[in-house]
Amino acid sequence: MSTVAVHDHGVAHHDEHGHEHHHNETFVSKYIFSMDHKMIGKQFLITGITMAVIAMILSILFRIQLAYPDKTFPLLTTLLGHFAPNGRISTEFYLSLVTIHGTIMVFFVLTAGLSGTFANLLIPLQIGARDMASPFMNMLSYWFFFLASVVMLSSFFVQSGPASGGWTIYPPLSALPKAMPGSGEGMTLWLISMVLFVASSLMGGINYVSTILNMRTKGMDLWKMPLTIWALFLTAVLGILAFPVLVAGVVLLIFDRSFGTSFYLSDIVLNGVQQPYEGGSPILFQHLFWFLGHPEVYIVIMPAMGISSEIMSVNSRKPIFGYHAMVYSLIGITVLSFIVWGHHMFVTGMNPFLGGVFMITTLIIAVPSAVKTFNWLATLWRGNIRFTPAMLFAIGMVSFFISGGLTGIFLGNAALDINLHDTYFVVAHFHLVMGSAAIFGMLAGVYHWFPKMFGRLMDEKLGYLHFWLTFIGAYLVFFPMHFMGLDGVPRRYYAFTEFASMQKWLTINTFITWAAIMAALAQVAFLYNFVVSIFAGKKTTQNPWESNTLEWTTPVEHLHGNWPGEIPTVYRWPYDYSKPGAEEDFIPQTVPFSQTMSSNLPHDFEDNPAGLAELNRFKSTLKAEEKVK
Amino acid sequence: MMASIQKNPDRLDFEPKKFNMWIFIFTSFMFFAALTSGFIVYSGGKGHGLNVIMPSAFMYSTAVIILSSGTLFLAQRAVKRSQIGAQQLYLWLTFALGVAFFVIQVYAWSVLTYKMNVYLTDPNASRSFLYIFTGSHLLHIIAAILLLLSTLWGTYRKVPQARNLYKMQMTSIFWHFLGIIWIYLYVFLLLNQN
Ligand code: HEM
Ligand SMILES: [Cu+2]
Numbered sequence: 066m067s068t069v070a071v072h073d074h075g076v077a078h079h080d081e082h083g084h085e086h087h088h089n090e091t092f093v094s095k096y097i098f099s100m101d102h103k104m105i106g107k108q109f110l111i112t113g114i115t116m117a118v119i120a121m122i123l124s125i126l127f128r129i130q131l132a133y134p135d136k137t138f139p140l141l142t143t144l145l146g147h148f149a150p151n152g153r154i155s156t157e158f159y160l161s162l163v164t165i166h167g168t169i170m171v172f173f174v175l176t177a178g179l180s181g182t183f184a185n186l187l188i189p190l191q192i193g194a195r196d197m198a199s200p201f202m203n204m205l206s207y208w209f210f211f212l213a214s215v216v217m218l219s220s221f222f223v224q225s226g227p228a229s230g231g232w233t234i235y236p237p238l239s240a241l242p243k244a245m246p247g248s249g250e251g252m253t254l255w256l257i258s259m260v261l262f263v264a265s266s267l268m269g270g271i272n273y274v275s276t277i278l279n280m281r282t283k284g285m286d287l288w289k290m291p292l293t294i295w296a297l298f299l300t301a302v303l304g305i306l307a308f309p310v311l312v313a314g315v316v317l318l319i320f321d322r323s324f325g326t327s328f329y330l331s332d333i334v335l336n337g338v339q340q341p342y343e344g345g346s347p348i349l350f351q352h353l354f355w356f357l358g359h360p361e362v363y364i365v366i367m368p369a370m371g372i373s374s375e376i377m378s379v380n381s382r383k384p385i386f387g388y389h390a391m392v393y394s395l396i397g398i399t400v401l402s403f404i405v406w407g408h409h410m411f412v413t414g415m416n417p418f419l420g421g422v423f424m425i426t427t428l429i430i431a432v433p434s435a436v437k438t439f440n441w442l443a444t445l446w447r448g449n450i451r452f453t454p455a456m457l458f459a460i461g462m463v464s465f466f467i468s469g470g471l472t473g474i475f476l477g478n479a480a481l482d483i484n485l486h487d488t489y490f491v492v493a494h495f496h497l498v499m500g501s502a503a504i505f506g507m508l509a510g511v512y513h514w515f516p517k518m519f520g521r522l523m524d525e526k527l528g529y530l531h532f533w534l535t536f537i538g539a540y541l542v543f544f545p546m547h548f549m550g551l552d553g554v555p556r557r558y559y560a561f562t563e564f565a566s567m568q569k570w571l572t573i574n575t576f577i578t579w580a581a582i583m584a585a586l587a588q589v590a591f592l593y594n595f596v597v598s599i600f601a602g603k604k605t606t607q608n609p610w611e612s613n614t615l616e617w618t619t620p621v622e623h624l625h626g627n628w629p630g631e632i633p634t635v636y637r638w639p640y641d642y643s644k645p646g647a648e649e650d651f652i653p654q655t656v657p658f659s660q661t662m663s664s665n666l667p668h669d670f671e672d673n674p675a676g677l678a679e680l681n682r683f684k685s686t687l688k689a690e691e692k693v694k
Numbered sequence: 695m696m697a698s699i700q701k702n703p704d705r706l707d708f709e710p711k712k713f714n715m716w717i718f719i720f721t722s723f724m725f726f727a728a729l730t731s732g733f734i735v736y737s738g739g740k741g742h743g744l745n746v747i748m749p750s751a752f753m754y755s756t757a758v759i760i761l762s763s764g765t766l767f768l769a770q771r772a773v774k775r776s777q778i779g780a781q782q783l784y785l786w787l788t789f790a791l792g793v794a795f796f797v798i799q800v801y802a803w804s805v806l807t808y809k810m811n812v813y814l815t816d817p818n819a820s821r822s823f824l825y826i827f828t829g830s831h832l833l834h835i836i837a838a839i840l841l842l843l844s845t846l847w848g849t850y851r852k853v854p855q856a857r858n859l860y861k862m863q864m865t866s867i868f869w870h871f872l873g874i875i876w877i878y879l880y881v882f883l884l885l886n887q888n
Contacts, residue, residue: 198710271717279710309721313728316826325815326822328736343817349736353728 098208100200101625105207106185107518110511112207113178116214117504118592120169121585127162130154132578134560134571148226157246159559160229164247167232168255169217170500172262175365177210177269179507180304183368184273184297186514190616191291193282193633195626198275202268209265216258220251228255231557233354236329236347240321243335256319263308270301270308277301282615284635288392289654291614291639292385295392296371299399300364306403307360314353321345348413355406362499363402366466367395369506370437373459375639376513377441379612380456381448382650384640387440394433394440401430411482420479427477434470438463449643449650453610454528458509461536462502468540469498472547490550493543501539508535508591515595516609520621521602527594531587538584545573613639613653637669708860715864719871722834726875729830730882733823737886744820744886746812751802755795756880762791763873766866773862778849781862785846788869792839799828820886827879834872841865 099105126145129138130153137152148158185203189196197203220227229247230239234255242249277298281290290298317328329350330342378385385391407415407423415423441463450456472494475481485491508531515523549570554561561567561574608617615635619627633655641652646664658665658676662683670677737743769784803825806812814825845861853861 199714202714267718267721271714271721274717275710275713279713305717305721306724309725310728313725313732316729316830317732320814320822320826326819327815327817328732328819328822341817344742345819346736346739348739349732352735353732356728 098204100196100204101623102185102189102196102200102203103518103623103627105203106182108207109178109181109185109210110518112211112214113174113182113507114592114595116169116173116178118588119218120166120174121588123162123166123169125582125585126154127159127166128578128581130159130559131561132575134562156559157229158226160231160245160557161227161247161251163557164229164231164234165217165220165227168228171232171361171365172259173210173214173217175499175503175507176266176304176361177262179365179368179503179510180266180273180297180300181207181210181269182507183293183372183510183514184269184301186518187293187616188273188276188297189280190517190619190627191294191614192277192280192285193615193628193635194276194280195628195632197272198279199272203272206265206268206272209261209268213258213261213265216254216261220254220258223250223254225249225251227251233351233358234318235354236318236321236350237333240318240329241333241335241340242322252322256315256322259315260312263312266304266308270304273297273301274305282632282635288389289635289638291371292374292388292391292395293368293371295395296367296374299395300367303360303364303367303399303402307357307364310353311357314350314357317353318350348410351410351413352406355409356403358409359406360402362495363398365499365503366506367398369462369503369509370395370466372506372510372513373441373462374437374444375614376455376459376509377444377463378640378642379513379610380451380453380459381444382451382642383444383448384642385440386443386446387436388638388640390436391440394436397433398430401426401433405430408477408479408482411479412486417479424477424479428474431470431474431477434466438467438470451610453512454523454525454532455509455513455610457529457532457536458505458512461532462505462509464536465497465502465505465539468544469494469496469502473498484553485550487555488550489546489554489556492556493546493550496543496546497539501543505535511595513610514616515598515602516605516621517616519599519602520605520623521598522605522609523598523602524594527590531590531594534587534590535584538580538587541580542577542584545577549573608653611649611651613641613651615654618653618655708856712860712863712867715867719867722871723875725830726827726879729823729827730879733820733827733882733886736823737820742818742820743888744824744883745818745888746806746810746821746824748880748883748887749802749805749810751798751805752880752883755798755802756877758791758795758798759873759876762788762795763870765791766869770862770866773855773859776855781858782846782849785842785849789839789842789846792835792842792869796832796835796839799832803828824883827883831872831876831879834875838865838868838872841868 094100096104099108126141129141139152141149141154142152145154145158148155148161154162185197188194225246227247228234228239228251229245230252234252238244239248239252242252277290277294317326320326321329327342327345329347330340330345331347333340333342374385374391405423405427407419408427411420411423445460472490476485476491476494512523512528515521552566552570554567554570558564558567561571605621607621610617615633618633620629635654636657637652637654639654641647641664643650644652644661644664647661648663652661652664658669659679662680665680665683667677667680670680765784765787769781769788772778772780772784806824807814812821812824814822816822842865845858845865848858848861
């Protein structure tokens with residue numbers, strides 16, 4: 066054992082090798098190649114927000130095409146050049162827009178932006194660790210993500226345009242560079258970017274799991290961890306199990322594209338010429354993709370669930386309802402999410418018996434999802450609700466999760482899915498349950514932990530404006546899509562004018578586009594609020610939301626090593642809000658039971674007989690005193 | 695104010711990192727599991743068997759990789775007894791066996807391609823899988839050899855014993871794992887050869 070001194074300016078002598086002390090951080094080591102988890106979290110957040118803005122602009126572009134398929138907008142040609150000749154977005158570029166929008170939103174914003182930000186920020190702070198297991202790997206994780214983002218965006222600058230086979234990049238379309246412009250260089254860049262992305266995710270995920278399992282502070286046993294940590298932990302586990310499978314699928318795809326194998330290719334005729342590929346199976350790719358793809362959607366939503374649970378408990382001033390059930394349902398979702406991938410493939414000619422099996426597993430996953438939903442509602446019930454912007458977004462997350470989750474049950478029926486597959490019904494389903502719900506969870510987290518990240522508060526009024534416009538906008542955009550889907554309107558079509566049966570939906574399309582533009586403009590309120598508050602927001606106090614978790618015991622000023630002195634010890638679970646008999650309506654995790662005799666319950670001492678005896682003695686003296694009176 | 699925290703660098707810094715290695719191994723295992731499942735889905739669904747009798751080179755490479763695990767084990771025992779010389783000797787041996795494994799695998803490819811007419815671009819993709827399995831495994835082997843060399847390099851630079859032991863442990867976990875993966879792949883291929 067060696068003893069390391071920590072000065073009160075708090076730079077703990079705590080680095081990889083234990084013998085190189087650098088006090089003077091340079092600009093590069095502090096802001097760019099930082100190994101501090103808080104800074105890395107901020108890097109992920111800002112990159113994620115940037116990517117989100119880009120992906121949102123892409124969606125507005127294709128919404129314009131959908132709303133006004135006959136009109137020309139010369140401005141588009143000025144902006145996009147040969148991608149939009151004669152003032153209209155070209156058919157190929159329309160598909161590219163949809164593809165890259167989906168890819169960026171699912172992977173770059175809601176996976177890296179969400180998990181990357183909050184896992185990095187919260188894991189060490191909430192479990193009481195000075196940093197991640199391997200800060201170096203953590204830094205690499207960010208820079209791989211950054212590189213992946215750059216490569217993905219660079220595909221807009223190649224002549225043939227970005228990948229355009231949809232975010233699921235099904236072969237054979239994606240496997241044949243000559244099949245369409247978007248399957249050429251753009252697709253190659255997409256694949257390179259995804260390999261970098263997966264490397265980044267794995268490095269991050271490995272660190273998160275290892276840190277949570279190995280580096281918790283004294284007293285922080287698993288059942289005292291906040292739900293954010295549980296969610297981020299299980300999310301990382303999902304990623305570790307699922308992403309390598311995507312890599313396997315992508316490796317085979319790369320061989321098909323560039324080395325002449327035929328894993329996914331068979332009986333292909335291209336421009337009238339029979340291709341030499343034989344015996345491949347495009348369905349194989351779908352298996353590999355969705356074995357990742359379904360867990361991926363839970364990788365997206367689980368951090369949002371954890372964040373919302375935490376925020377709703379804090380702002381209802383009530384313990385989270387059913388803490389254990391919340392954890393077990395997260396575990397249930399984690400396990401089940403690996404055996405439902407077939408529901409994306411009901412109409413691929415799958416054996417109907419197998420379809421039935423996947424249908425049952427899919428419907429079972431609705432059970433833990435429902436458990437969580439009821440627990441959130443029960444947490445709100447009769448709470449002393451504080452409607453902070455973070456709280457509103459957390460409630461919004463629950464709302465979207467319910468309305469989008471219900472349609473999942475329709476889609477999960479193999480028979481109903483024959484009609485609904487690849488229609489706007491699916492688009493409505495996943496934009497509500499995944500897109501909107503996860504974004505709301507992420508925004509809730511940003512509003513809630515902004516003071517922890519930047520030492521300042523965001524403006525509440527702008528927060529409310531942002532919430533209501535986005536909340537209403539998202540429903541206006543996605544709700545009508547259910548009806549389009551029920552009417553059989555397929556997704557990813559360029560112009561509804563070409564099909565008599567779809568023409569009646571043109572007016573709805575125009576309506577949706579204007580709702581989308583409104584919701585997009587609402588994000589300006591957020592961006593303005595975010596940027597201005599970083600520099601000029603009101604200074605925060607140490608624990609602005611009167612919350613119990615450990616991150617609020619660290620000083621507002623960021624220190625390398627987080628706590629100036631010893632890391633605090635944890636004595637209780639994180640949800641002692643409004644405990645009867647307590648002096649205040651919250652008791653931080655660092656307060657020992659011996660200091661809160663009046664509010665202790667027998668239940669607090671389940672495996673601590675000495676403590677229970679102490680409590681009983683305390684109670685009997687109280688009773689005795691009362692009798693004397 | 696001067697507060698003190700107790701800190702044991704070995705435990706605090708190395709344990710979680712070793713754990714990282716274990717998790718990494720898990721991801722790598724998932725990757726190979728995905729490839730072999732892909733093989734099963736492919737050959738089962740399409741009725742394309744492998745129909746290749748495995749070249750005997752694979753038997754030799756299996757022997758070599760098992761042997762290399764043995765020498766690495768001896769190297770690690772030497773570290774625990776603080777015998778740097780023996781450690782270096784066994785590490786060099788392991789390195790040589792690793793390279794030999796690599797060479798034999800590549801030789802097996804040439805046998806497959808030139809003598810047995812089994813190609814990477816075979817219309818029967820079961821046969822392409824053969825190359826993908828061995829190729830991805832070889833990529834891992836390259837990484838493992840680099841890790842081994844870095845440990846070896848550390849012993850010449852006389853890094854502290856604790857760090858030396860830690861690097862040895864990291865190398866061993868990875869190396870033994872790759873041996874197991876190879877045996878898994880080989881048995882898998884043997885079971886599916888027709
Ligand atoms: C209540 C549980 C859920 C059920 C039963 C369910 C069921 C389904 C089914 C059957 C499909 C396939 C529809 C088709 O392509 O024909 C689907 C698509 C999808 N679901 Fe869910 N889902 C559920 C929850 C979720 C959640 C929580 C998320 C994400 C957070 C999600 C994200 C998606 C996505 C992204 C797609 C579309 C993928 C694509 O084709 O592009 N779902 N869902
Ligand atoms: Cu799914």
